[in-house]
Amino acid sequence: MRLTQGQFSFLPDLTDPEIAAQCAYALDQGWSMAVEFTDDPHPRNVYWEMWGAPMFDLKDPAGVVIEVNACREAQPRCYVRLLAFDASKGFETLRMSFIVHRPPDEPGFELIRADGPGRNIGYTLRPYAADAPPGRRYGPGRTP
Amino acid sequence: MTTPSNVIDATVPDRIDLAALANQVELGEMFEELDAELVGLAPVKRRIQEISALLVVDRARAQVGLTSTPPSLHMCFTGNSGVGKTTVARRMARILHRLGYIRRDHVVSVTRDDLVGQFIGHTAPKTKEALKRAMGGVLFIDEAYYLYRPENERDYGQESIEILLQVMEDNRDDLVVILAGYSEQMKAFFSSNPGMASRVAHNIDFPDYSTEELFRIAKLIAEQMNYRFDAEGAVAMLDYIKRRQARPNFANARSIRNALDRARLRQARRLCDGWSAVVDREALETIRAEDIRASRVFTDGDDGR
Amino acid sequence: MTKTGEIAPLAAKERYKPGVLKYKQMGYWAPDYEPSETDILAVFRITPQDDVDPEEAAAAVAGESSTATWTVVWTDRLTDHSHYQAKAYRLEPAPGSPGQYFAYIAYDIDLFEEGSIANLTASIIGNVFGFKPLKALRLEDMRIPTAYLKTFQGPPTGIVGERERLNCYGRPLLGATMKPKLGLSGRNYGRVVYEALSGGLDFTKDDENINSQPFMHWRDRFLYCMEGVNKANAVSGEIKGHYLNVTAATMEDMYERAEFARDLGSVIVMIDLVIGYTAIQSMAKWARRNDMILHLHRAGHSTYTRQKAHGVSFRVIAKWMRMAGVDHIHAGTVVGKLEGDPNVVRGIYDTCRETHVPKNLEHGIFFDQPWASLKKMMPVASGGIHAGQMHQLLTYLGEDVVLQFGGGTIGHPMGISAGATANRVALEAMVKARTEGRDIWNEGPDILVQAARSCAPLRAALDTWAHVTFDFASTDSVDFVPTPTAS
Numbered sequence: 035m036r037l038t039q040g041q042f043s044f045l046p047d048l049t050d051p052e053i054a055a056q057c058a059y060a061l062d063q064g065w066s067m068a069v070e071f072t073d074d075p076h077p078r079n080v081y082w083e084m085w086g087a088p089m090f091d092l093k094d095p096a097g098v099v100i101e102v103n104a105c106r107e108a109q110p111r112c113y114v115r116l117l118a119f120d121a122s123k124g125f126e127t128l129r130m131s132f133i134v135h136r137p138p139d140e141p142g143f144e145l146i147r148a149d150g151p152g153r154n155i156g157y158t159l160r161p162y163a164a165d166a167p168p169g170r171r172y173g174p175g176r177t178p
Numbered sequence: 179m180t181t182p183s184n185v186i187d188a189t190v191p192d193r194i195d196l197a198a199l200a201n202q203v204e205l206g207e208m209f210e211e212l213d214a215e216l217v218g219l220a221p222v223k224r225r226i227q228e229i230s231a232l233l234v235v236d237r238a239r240a241q242v243g244l245t246s247t248p249p250s251l252h253m254c255f256t257g258n259s260g261v262g263k264t265t266v267a268r269r270m271a272r273i274l275h276r277l278g279y280i281r282r283d284h285v286v287s288v289t290r291d292d293l294v295g296q297f298i299g300h301t302a303p304k305t306k307e308a309l310k311r312a313m314g315g316v317l318f319i320d321e322a323y324y325l326y327r328p329e330n331e332r333d334y335g336q337e338s339i340e341i342l343l344q345v346m347e348d349n350r351d352d353l354v355v356i357l358a359g360y361s362e363q364m365k366a367f368f369s370s371n372p373g374m375a376s377r378v379a380h381n382i383d384f385p386d387y388s389t390e391e392l393f394r395i396a397k398l399i400a401e402q403m404n405y406r407f408d409a410e411g412a413v414a415m416l417d418y419i420k421r422r423q424a425r426p427n428f429a430n431a432r433s434i435r436n437a438l439d440r441a442r443l444r445q446a447r448r449l450c451d452g453w454s455a456v457v458d459r460e461a462l463e464t465i466r467a468e469d470i471r472a473s474r475v476f477t478d479g480d481d482g483r
Numbered sequence: 484m485t486k487t488g489e490i491a492p493l494a495a496k497e498r499y500k501p502g503v504l505k506y507k508q509m510g511y512w513a514p515d516y517e518p519s520e521t522d523i524l525a526v527f528r529i530t531p532q533d534d535v536d537p538e539e540a541a542a543a544v545a546g547e548s549s550t551a552t553w554t555v556v557w558t559d560r561l562t563d564h565s566h567y568q569a570k571a572y573r574l575e576p577a578p579g580s581p582g583q584y585f586a587y588i589a590y591d592i593d594l595f596e597e598g599s600i601a602n603l604t605a606s607i608i609g610n611v612f613g614f615k616p617l618k619a620l621r622l623e624d625m626r627i628p629t630a631y632l633k634t635f636q637g638p639p640t641g642i643v644g645e646r647e648r649l650n651c652y653g654r655p656l657l658g659a660t661m662k663p664k665l666g667l668s669g670r671n672y673g674r675v676v677y678e679a680l681s682g683g684l685d686f687t688k689d690d691e692n693i694n695s696q697p698f699m700h701w702r703d704r705f706l707y708c709m710e711g712v713n714k715a716n717a718v719s720g721e722i723k724g725h726y727l728n729v730t731a732a733t734m735e736d737m738y739e740r741a742e743f744a745r746d747l748g749s750v751i752v753m754i755d756l757v758i759g760y761t762a763i764q765s766m767a768k769w770a771r772r773n774d775m776i777l778h779l780h781r782a783g784h785s786t787y788t789r790q791k792a793h794g795v796s797f798r799v800i801a802k803w804m805r806m807a808g809v810d811h812i813h814a815g816t817v818v819g820k821l822e823g824d825p826n827v828v829r830g831i832y833d834t835c836r837e838t839h840v841p842k843n844l845e846h847g848i849f850f851d852q853p854w855a856s857l858k859k860m861m862p863v864a865s866g867g868i869h870a871g872q873m874h875q876l877l878t879y880l881g882e883d884v885v886l887q888f889g890g891g892t893i894g895h896p897m898g899i900s901a902g903a904t905a906n907r908v909a910l911e912a913m914v915k916a917r918t919e920g921r922d923i924w925n926e927g928p929d930i931l932v933q934a935a936r937s938c939a940p941l942r943a944a945l946d947t948w949a950h951v952t953f954d955f956a957s958t959d960s961v962d963f964v965p966t967p968t969a970s
Contacts, residue, residue, distance in 0.1 A: 037720040041653045042915055044683055044907045046937060052915075059918040077650055077722045086303070093282050094314025096352035101310075118653070124838040124859070127643045130653035145717040153706055157713040157748055 035142030037075050040115060040132040050099055053116065053134055057095030060118035060130055066090045068119065069101045071112040071135075073171040076143075076161055085109075088119055106135045111173040113137065137172030194238040203276040205230055212269050216262050217398065218391035225382045226270065233277045250379040251279060251354045252346055254322075254368075256361040257384025260432030263358045264318065266382075270356070271316040280354055286312035290324040293338045301334040305341045313352050322357035323367035339371060346377050387430050392419045396434050400465065405442065410467035421475045437473065444469040503554050506542035511551065513570035518589040524626035525607055526849045527586045528577055530619040530792055540617055541571035541586035547611040549594060566591060578962050583792065585623065585849075597634035600760040600807045608795060619793035625802060626850035633855050635806040636764075639771035641858025642836065642883050645810060648750060648776070649722045651685060654914045655882055657906055658686035658726075660865065660889035665692065669699045673707025675899060679892050680715030680723045682903025686885060687711075689728035691755045691782035701731075701740055709747040726753035726778040726811075734765060741769055751776040751811075756800075757783045760807060767808030778863075779809040791959055798827070798847055801834045805860050813863045817879045820867025824957035825879060835860040836883055844963035861885055869948040870909040870941060874927020877913050886910070896947055901940035908938045 042048060048056070060067055067089050070082035085105040089098060098116070105114050114135035117128050141162035148156040163171035200206065209230075212223060236249055251274065255263040268285050275283035288308050295301040309317065319325070325342075327333040346355050357364070357374075361383060368375035387395065393416050400406060407415055422433055445465055449457055493508050506512065518524055525548075531540035543551075549569035550559070573587035596602040612620050646652055659679045661672060676687045687708075695701035708725040715723050729740035729752050737754070744752045752775055754766050763779070770777040787794035797814075804812050814831045815823035830846035836859045840852040864880055865887035876886055888906050895902025912934035917923050923930060928949075935942040 035718065035720075038683065039650060039719075039721055042911050044904065044911050044938075045915065045934070052919075055919045056915070059920070075720055077716065077720055080650070089307075089310060091311050092313065093284055093311065094352065096313035096349060097310025100313075100349070125643065127647060128652040131650075132653070143717040143720060145713055153702075154746065155706070155710070157709070157716075159713075159717055 035140050037140055042132045054095040054099050057098045061092055065118040065120045065129055067098050068117045069105045071105055071109045071114045073112050073168055074161060075113050076159060102134050111137045139173055190243050191241060194241055196234060196238055199234050199238060208273055217394045218387055219262060222266060222382055222384055229380060230273055233279060252378050253356045253380040254364060254378045255356060255358040255382050256364045258386055258430060260430030261384040263384055267318045267356050274354060280315050282314040284315035285318050287318040289320050294335050301337045302341060305338045309345050317353060317355045319357050321359045323359050323363040326367055326371060343373050389419055392434055395431050399435055399438055405463055405465050408464050408466055411465045414467035414470040418470050418473060418475055441465050441469045444472050499555055499557055499560060501555055505539055506546040507539050510565055510568050511542035511545040511571055512538050513572050516570045516572040521592045521628045521630045522589040523631060524850055525588050526623045528583055528621040528623050529586050529617055530583050532616050532618055535616045537584045538574055541574050543616060544586055544611055545569040545571040545588045547614055548606055549590060567594060592631055600764060600803050621793050622795045622799050624849040625799055626852055629853060629855045632857060636767060636771060636808045637857030638808050638810045638860050639767055640776045640810045642861050645776050645861060654910060656685040656885040657910060658688055658885045658887040659684055659892040660688045660690050660887060662889055662893045664690040666698055669703030669707040672699060672704060673711040676708050676711030676725050677714050678899035679903045680712060681718050682900035683907030684903045686724050688726040689753060691780040693728050694730055705743055705747060709749060724750040726751050728753045730755045730758055734762060745773050745775060751778055753778040753780060755780050755782040764807045776810045778811040779804060781813045789958055798831045798834050801831050805857055811861050811863050813865055816864040816866055816868050818868060818872050818875050824960040826961045827959055832862050835862045845961060847961045863887060870905050870944045871949040873909040873913045874923040877917060878924050896943050897940055905940040905944035908934055908941045
């Protein structure tokens, strides 16, 4: 299973220069960038761990790419994403979000159905990886 | 930075017109601007021309397929206060940018306080933050020797220096670092931080301005503010400069600018005396001898304010 | 109404003598009037009958859309009549359309009930459109003052809220309308939902006329669709949705259906424009209370928006809908099969998405329109668009839009899921290229061909549809065309 959150998950994984090109656009718009990582990619897991605070006042993407690589190195078994924040009125939200690193294997999600009266069904998604404790959820060493 | 991509061509030329290459990036115009903006500083300008020549030749070599490692561009500017180190750093950034050695024409200027934290764990994020902001351009570290405080063994400056060294080595394509400060202190700093010394490729020493240069600077600054000296005022200014140079805490062009600010104040006071005068344009733009000679440089022995 | 002629203002005694007066004489023509900041302004395109004075026609429109009737009534004198009168304050010939004029009319804010589109429209388009002395009448644009805007809830979710809920940023959303529109059983219908969403779309959609017909009752539809949505969420790790159309005969039915959609975990429900403004406002309030995105299908609008001389321009409908409070509105594609001149569409998109829309006659925007803090509506582009047009769609419509490829997904030669994937790959490749600084307008086809090298479904889509275009002149175009200056 390939997690397809973010802007570019249907394309081949972005190379560092491609990531830098995306960052350059964001910085030119005056947006700030942040690196985040998680071992729980549930689509409603909004708050991934922050790899440091958002980077304000950068002019060049090289600094962002340094942090992306540092995060990848420290969290090889996590998903890592790059975000761009727009502080301008009317937005004040994310303007970009894309995955820049994936764990070596992605087990996907279980769909749990809770039957109710009148054929109603309550649906819940559960990452298969959540069976393992944090830190051991993806890739080699994952509890089967 | 690696070879600028726009010079890579499938067809390797056998002759390169260096002048054309320099014209292409308007190098001549930049030197002229530098001349107009900065009085004197002949040795500094010569060094900038040398570095520029090196970079143009480097580009030309790349065009004919002579590969070599890209030149190291980290620099050290030494000299006293007010000799134009910051201004030259800005100019240098523009030249490096035009020639394609940095991606952005920007200078991030920092001192020890921006890089070194007060507590354990604070220094690395602060230094990295400054480095990230400077990426793509020039990081100008003023009074760089304050990073190193051997007298305090728990000082975090050393941590900052190590991060700087790492980035100066790993991200040569992304960043040019310029260290600046007084000559003697920089020498001491380099002798106790040989790693830093070995990564700085260009040392540019900024001499103090001569009396005559300072006088030209004074006239230039006055002109920019739409003031002028009358004949006696000019004599007084020259006289002031000679006295001021001999005093402690003399800060070259900066001292001249401050002196002129004070002269403006005195001129205004003179014109408004009693709030009864009607003045003409000439009176409003003229700085007279008395506006300068009222300075304490001419009377007592402190620093001339 | 009588023939052209100069008319002098009347003293009160004359003015209220029983009988018939010209609307101008009754005070509805006020060329010296300075609209106040809190006035509601409207600009109408009027086509007077051949022997009718255009100023009198403008005054009549002002009168008939506010206080007047065809004859003098003494009861006017029991009110502060000149305060309540609408005032035609400006008249201009419509460029290039002989016999047509733009009449600007100001309405005092006291004429309208707060927060009620029904009340606003009952005045502005209530009686006046059938008025005999006019051959035709079209409401071109309105300026809603901040004071009145703030009495409306506006979109329940807004573009920012929608993106944060869906966890989807920085690219247009992708959708598809289920086809065939009618006749599928619930089970078969849900299959199309699952295939399209699991292939890469963010949304699928009921069509406007899917309610609760004999071939598929609404509960069945909701249950099978949500099975498809949730399965697709599980295979992608994304948050997806199906616009469950809750349009029904009565409000009670609509609430029942909307609540069922909510209980099943749907993020979005849908209504049709034909349910009426009051029902729309009720559903907007329901959606705000229940944290649901509200999709509006503009079913029926072309009966009155398309003709240039008569009706209501869609940008006005879009304005009313932003006030009434919907989150999605179909707003044109430019390149697809349905009506949509690029400049007109631009004006409508600005009306949906901007926090302040400046006057821009070339886009059909006649007034500055600040939107106070009403949220933004997500425009939806739907009807005859396909992956091969991705560069044009992104250029014309920008990033905050839902691109809906119905036939362009479901008609894909390799299947529905492949059709969805083709669209998603084309979209991501185009957004990435745009951000990298490439000239997507010109390089678009190459970018798509490049992306298709590693995506067989996109290759097939391009082979099938790359040459399909709908190149007809629009009937609703703007009147003001920029002319090159001679300097």
